[in-house]
Amino acid sequence: MAYWEWNGTGDPAHPHVVLCVHGLSRQGRDFDVLARALCSRARVICPDVAGRGHSDWLKDPAAYGVPTYAADMVALIAQLRPGTLDWVGTSMGGLIGMAVCGTPELPLPVKVRKLVLNDVGPKIELASLRRIGAYVGKTGHFQSVQEAADAMWAISSSFGPHTPEQWLALSEPMVRPHPEGGLRLHYDPAIGVAFQNITPETAAQGDAALWHLYDQITADTLITRGATSDLLSPETTQLMTQRGPKARVVEFAGVGHAPTFVAPDQVRAVEDFLFG
Numbered sequence: 001m002a003y004w005e006w007n008g009t010g011d012p013a014h015p016h017v018v019l020c021v022h023g024l025s026r027q028g029r030d031f032d033v034l035a036r037a038l039c040s041r042a043r044v045i046c047p048d049v050a051g052r053g054h055s056d057w058l059k060d061p062a063a064y065g066v067p068t069y070a071a072d073m074v075a076l077i078a079q080l081r082p083g084t085l086d087w088v089g090t091s092m093g094g095l096i097g098m099a100v101c102g103t104p105e106l107p108l109p110v111k112v113r114k115l116v117l118n119d120v121g122p123k124i125e126l127a128s129l130r131r132i133g134a135y136v137g138k139t140g141h142f143q144s145v146q147e148a149a150d151a152m153w154a155i156s157s158s159f160g161p162h163t164p165e166q167w168l169a170l171s172e173p174m175v176r177p178h179p180e181g182g183l184r185l186h187y188d189p190a191i192g193v194a195f196q197n198i199t200p201e202t203a204a205q206g207d208a209a210l211w212h213l214y215d216q217i218t219a220d221t222l223i224t225r226g227a228t229s230d231l232l233s234p235e236t237t238q239l240m241t242q243r244g245p246k247a248r249v250v251e252f253a254g255v256g257h258a259p260t261f262v263a264p265d266q267v268r269a270v271e272d273f274l275f276g
Contacts, residue, residue, distance in 0.1 A: 001072050002054035003047035004028045006039035015083030016042040018274065021073070021093030023258060025136050025187055027053030029173035030090070034261040037271055042086070047076060049092070051188040053173070061190035066092075070099040074106055086114040086274050087219070091231070091258050094120035095210065102213030114274055115219040117247065119229050119258035121236045122210035126203050128231040128257065129195065137192025139185040141178055148175045148183055158256030160226065166262050214244045221247035222273045224266065226255035248273075 007014060018038055020031040028046035035044040048055040049069050058064060073096060077085065085108070089097035094117040101112045135155050142148040149171035162170070175183040223240060225232055240247045250269045252259050259266050 006035035006044040017082035023091035057188040090118040133195030160255030221245040
């Protein structure tokens with residue numbers, strides 16, 4: 001598993017680690033802007049989850065799931081040896097965070113102190129899962145980074161307003177050379193296999209397991225939600241403020257699923273929560 005490290009503290013072994021974990025079809029460079037803002041006070045570690053970015057692809061598509069990803073993160077945390085550990089997780093990265101924080105018996109060197117769940121919770125709306133399932137796994141064939149960026153924007157406009165320059169910066173790390181020339185998206189198409197057989201029954205079973213994890217979280221928790229998100233409903237968000245860690249909530253107007261932590265107010269919300 002590859003990861004990106006941002007460290008402006010002057011101490012290569014600085015004890016405060018902020019682990020930033022990306023969404024389903026994304027990669028660790030999504031957090032460049034946030035990491036720059038945080039790295040003067042902590043080591044900011046942004047992994048490429050297995051099957052994405054510069055990390056290896058798995059031989060068995062069935063292994064692409066939260067249990068595998070959580071185990072990988074436990075191994076990474078052991079290597080990092082933090083004295084203080086915070087977690088910022090966007091969408092899938094938040095689900096992995098719930099698995100790590102909600103399983104008390106995991107052999108972590110320290111417990112997660114603060115947890116940011118970026119537009120995700122224990123109940124994921126079925127319509128959103130089906131929307132994601134309609135595109136994930138289709139890695140495309142593009143002649144330029146700009147063409148790839150335009151194609152990604154067509155399915156990602158819910159991320160909220162971005163300048164062309166901001167979106168291009170987010171898009172450049174998302175492409176790799178295509179075997180036939182040109183470019184493709186960075187990830188293993190097999191990460192989408194699990195989305196092909198989602199039913200209301202399997203979704204409900206997943207929700208029950210996630211609520212069990214959420215209710216065991218003891219970390220100070222913040223939900224950052226896009227006000228028009230189709231993945232994290234207002235009703236689920238409200239329940240999350242009443243159960244488990246009783247999370248606080250910050251909502252961003254004009255944003256759906258999911259905030260990218262590029263806009264200054266989004267960066268400030270995380271910065272204030274972690275260091276305020």
